[in-house]
Amino acid sequence: MNVTFPPLDASRPDAEGVLATWYVADGEQVTEGQLLGEVQVDKVDAEVTAPAAGTVRLLVAEDDAVRQGAPIATIE
Helix, strand or coil, X not given: CEEECCCCCCCCCCCEEEEEEECCCXXXXXXXXXXEEEEEECCEXXXXXXXXXXXXXXXXXXXXXXXXXXXXXXXX
8 A cells, every 4th residue: 555745735736845754664563543754845744644554665765855646655
């Protein structure tokens, strides 16, 4: 299951943001609803939570630029 960068700026759906912080490590077991990380677009911050339980695989490093809607992690 993909975890995507949330759409924080609806007026610019192709805008990029930054993955500010991961609160989990690659390969860590997570539970549904667990806080995974924080993302930013311009001056808007948002938390990203796990949509399901499983093993998280991080696809993006902290401080990387990411397009809204792009996968940032998977949960196996």
